[in-house]
Amino acid sequence: MSRLDIIKQNxxxxxxxxxxxxxxRKGKKLRIKLGVDPTRPDLTFGHLVVFNKMKQFQDMGxxxxxxxxxxxxxxxxPSGRSDTRPVLTTDEVRANAxxxxxxxxxxxxxxxxxxxxxxxxFNKMSFGDTLNLARKMTxxxxxxxxxxxxxxxxxxxxxxxxxxxxxVQGYDSVMLESDVELGGTDQLFNMLVGxxxxxxxxxxxxxVITMPLLVGLDGTKKMSKSADNYISFNHSPKDMFGRVMSIxxxxxxxxxxxxxxxxxxxxxxxxxxxxxxxxKHLASSLVAxxxxxxxxxxxxxxxxxxxxxxxxxxxxxxxxxxSLAGPEPTYGLINxxxxxxxxxxxxxxxxxxxxxxxxxxDEVVSETTLILDKPDDEVVIQAGKRKFFKIKG
Numbered sequence: 001m002s003r004l005d006i007i008k009q010n011x012x013x014x015x016x017x018x019x020x021x022x023x024x025r026k027g028k029k030l031r032i033k034l035g036v037d038p039t040r041p042d043l044t045f046g047h048l049v050v051f052n053k054m055k056q057f058q059d060m061g062x063x064x065x066x067x068x069x070x071x072x073x074x075x076x077x078p079s080g081r082s083d084t085r086p087v088l089t090t091d092e093v094r095a096n097a098x099x100x101x102x103x104x105x106x107x108x109x110x111x112x113x114x115x116x117x118x119x120x121x122f123n124k125m126s127f128g129d130t131l132n133l134a135r136k137m138t139x140x141x142x143x144x145x146x147x148x149x150x151x152x153x154x155x156x157x158x159x160x161x162x163x164x165x166x167x168v169q170g171y172d173s174v175m176l177e178s179d180v181e182l183g184g185t186d187q188l189f190n191m192l193v194g195x196x197x198x199x200x201x202x203x204x205x206x207x208v209i210t211m212p213l214l215v216g217l218d219g220t221k222k223m224s225k226s227a228d229n230y231i232s233f234n235h236s237p238k239d240m241f242g243r244v245m246s247i248x249x250x251x252x253x254x255x256x257x258x259x260x261x262x263x264x265x266x267x268x269x270x271x272x273x274x275x276x277x278x279x280k281h282l283a284s285s286l287v288a289x290x291x292x293x294x295x296x297x298x299x300x301x302x303x304x305x306x307x308x309x310x311x312x313x314x315x316x317x318x319x320x321x322x323s324l325a326g327p328e329p330t331y332g333l334i335n336x337x338x339x340x341x342x343x344x345x346x347x348x349x350x351x352x353x354x355x356x357x358x359x360x361x362d363e364v365v366s367e368t369t370l371i372l373d374k375p376d377d378e379v380v381i382q383a384g385k386r387k388f389f390k391i392k393g
Contacts, residue, residue, distance in 0.1 A: 006056055007209070010049075010258055012185050015192070016207035023179060023204075030062040033178035033206070035118075035169065036104075037069035038096035039088060042232035043103045045286075046214045046223035049258045050182050051107040053211055057180070064113050065176055066104060068097050071119040072168055075161055103233040106290055121175050122168070133167050136197060142166070145189045170194035178206045185210045186222075214258055219248040228344075237287045238315075241299035242386040244283035249275045252282060260285055306388075312380060316388040317342075321374045324391065333360070333370040333381075342387060349383075357384050 001009070004021060008014065023030060034054050036047065043051075058064045073093045088096075101115065125133075142163050143149050151158050166189060173181055173194030181191045188210050195205040213222040216229025223230045231243045247255065256262045256270065260282070270278045280300060288296040302313045317340075324339040325331035337349045337358075350368050352358050358365045359382040360372075372379070375393040382388050 003060065006060065009056070009261070010053070010211065011209055012212050013188065013210040014207065016195070016205060019205070020180065020207040028179070030057065030179040031177060032057045032062050032064045033067055033173060033176055033181045034065070034183070035067040035069050035072075035172060035181075036100060037073040038093055038100045039073050040225050041096045041099045042225065042230075042234050043100060044223055044225065044230040044232050045255075045259055046184070046216075046230070048107065048233070049211045049214050050184060051104065052259070052261055053182055053209065055107055055109075058109055058112055064108065065178065066101075066108065066113050066115050067172055067176065068100065068115065068117045069169075069172075070094065070097050070117045071122040072165065072172075073097075075165055075168065099234075106233055116176065118168075118172050118175075121171075130164075133171060134164065136200060137163075137167055137193065139163070166190040166193040167197070170197040173206050174198055174201050174203065177203055179204070180207045180209060182209050182211065184213050186213065212254070212258060215251050215254065217243060217246055219251055231286075233290060237291050237295040237299050238302070240290065241283045241287050241296075241303060244286055245279055245303065247279070249279070252279055255282055255286075260289075307385070312382075313388055316380070316390055318390045318392060321391055321393050325374070329374050330371050331374075333358075333365065333372055334368060336372065336391065337381065337383065340389060342383070342389070352383055358382065 003024060004017075007020075014020075020030075032054060034050060036043075054064050054066075070093050073096070074088055074090065097117075105113070143152055145166075148158060148163075150156075169187075169190045170193035173191075174197050177198075178194070181194055183191055188208065191206075191208040191210070195208060198205050215221070216223035216227055217231070218227070218229040221227045221229055225232075231240055235243065244255070252275070253267060253271070256267050257264075262270075270281065273281075280303070283303075284296040284300050287299055302315065305311045306313050319340060321331075324336050334346050334349050334353070337343060338346050343349050349358075353365050353368045356364050356366070360370075361380055362382075375391065378390050378392040380388060380390050
């Protein structure tokens with residue numbers, strides 16, 4: 001592929017393409033900016049879509065800047081939100097930022113990635129500097145943003161701080177003198193503000209490249225932890241494999257395209273396979289990307305053992321009775337399951353039981369009030385299709 005073809009692969013929008021290619025033709029080493037706000041401890045496969053694009057620029061020899069928005073994370077990016085984000089403490093942001101770097105370098109080349117933090121410049125700004133930055137944008141322009149416009153029309157609160165966020169993100173581009181900014185389609189407005197601020201500062205305007213938003217496991221909403229429809233870089237090989245296998249057949253091809261960077265010709269070959277076979281290949285490839293071929297092979301074998309052969313997995317978490325029930329000789333099943341921390345709530349466990357989704361030693365549990373005796377040896381509990389664990393006496 002040509003350099004332009006590589007740059008355009010999988011993108012949704014590119015603004016400033018002609019200027020960008022002119023800089024490349026002149027041999028300029030581009031400064032590629034990708035900003036992430038460490039608002040949560042895990043990166044998801046939604047982030048992987050944009051990280052893959054940055055890796056392409058990195059492989060072409062350009063300077064890639066991973067901007068950690070440790071300052072902006074304390075504000076909260078309002079993009080795509082219908083309400084105001086909760087405010088994080090500095091300690092929470094710092095802890096999340098550390099895990100972000102560990103995860104990012106599973107995709108990016110650490111030695112060729114420049115890491116910057118926007119607190120480097122924002123912590124030095126005075127209130128007067130902030131007011132001068134605020135003069136760069138009008139309220140009317142801010143209300144052009146779709147999410148702000150909807151919230152304003154529905155009388156939902158919009159804080160002044162949220163209005164400032166696009167300016168803050170745009171100012172990062174000025175400080176980094178970026179040639180290209182990468183982001184999801186929900187970041188387009190913010191990145192265009194960066195172009196405007198660079199122009200006001202007498203800098204060449206950055207090209208803006210947006211990537212499609214990856215659909216989550218529910219098949220409808222964008223992947224996010226808040227929607228609990230995500231796969232994270234830090235999921236175990238077992239969880240990663242199982243979650244990929246749970247996506248819809250329709251969404252699978254976007255995962256091939258955006259996560260594995262597979263071209264349409266190769267995707268067409270997989271479309272000739274049975275959907276289950278194609279999905280197993282997808283899950284194995286993604287586990288191998290973040291772990292190893294050995295891990296991918298093991299999880300494929302375990303998946304087939306559980307689902308195709310209807311057998312228990314060889315490897316499952318183990319708990320002692322004492323760790324879950326303490327000294328009690330009898331204990332409610334719901335309380336035992338809740339004590340594993342595998343489930344979001346007792347309500348969710350009760351719902352699983354009512355729907356016939358819980359088995360005790362391969363027998364379906366029908367009573368939500370079931371009381372268990374401390375086992376002489378062990379019991380195996382299955383919750384849903386993928387979750388197995390043992391409780392030993």
